[in-house]
Amino acid sequence: MSKREMPEAPDPPPASLPPSLSVWTGYLFSRVAQRCQERFDTLMEPCGVRARHFRVLAVLGEGESLSQAEIGERLGIDRNTMVLLLDDLEGRGLIMRRRAPEDRRAHRVGLTDAGREILARGMEMARRTSEEVFAPLSPDERAQLHALIRRLF
Numbered sequence: 001m002s003k004r005e006m007p008e009a010p011d012p013p014p015a016s017l018p019p020s021l022s023v024w025t026g027y028l029f030s031r032v033a034q035r036c037q038e039r040f041d042t043l044m045e046p047c048g049v050r051a052r053h054f055r056v057l058a059v060l061g062e063g064e065s066l067s068q069a070e071i072g073e074r075l076g077i078d079r080n081t082m083v084l085l086l087d088d089l090e091g092r093g094l095i096m097r098r099r100a101p102e103d104r105r106a107h108r109v110g111l112t113d114a115g116r117e118i119l120a121r122g123m124e125m126a127r128r129t130s131e132e133v134f135a136p137l138s139p140d141e142r143a144q145l146h147a148l149i150r151r152l153f
Helices: 025-047 051-060 068-075 079-091 113-133 139-151
Strands: 095-100 103-111
Touching: 025 051, 025 113, 051 068, 051 079, 051 095, 051 103, 051 113, 068 079, 068 103, 079 095, 103 113
Parallel strands: none
Antiparallel strands: 095 103
16 A cells, blocks of 8 residues: 555644543543633633533523522532522522422522623623634534534433
């Protein structure tokens, strides 16, 4: 086989990726997610909100008043962590909790006006984060990657 016909060797992983882990797609996903979260957190630092807070605000921004359990289910967050997140958001005046009329043991959660403002800022910073992190990909590649990941859910 001539040199021209030889398949190219895959590019070696960047120095920041351990070679033994860089062959695993799940590991690469986790590193991309970590990069997105770190960048988003940096952009939102002046607002005092981190990615974990933003995700809760985003779910509530879909318009429904949800129970704490429903928010946790949608985000894959356990009950204890959800309560701590909601306590934090409520303390900052970004959400409000009310007893659920259908179940006095449960709370319904909604956004405050301040929460809506932070959500709007967060949406812009999430867009900016995606643009920065995925800049090496063309718009078509970004759309394809997004579609492929959505198929996993």
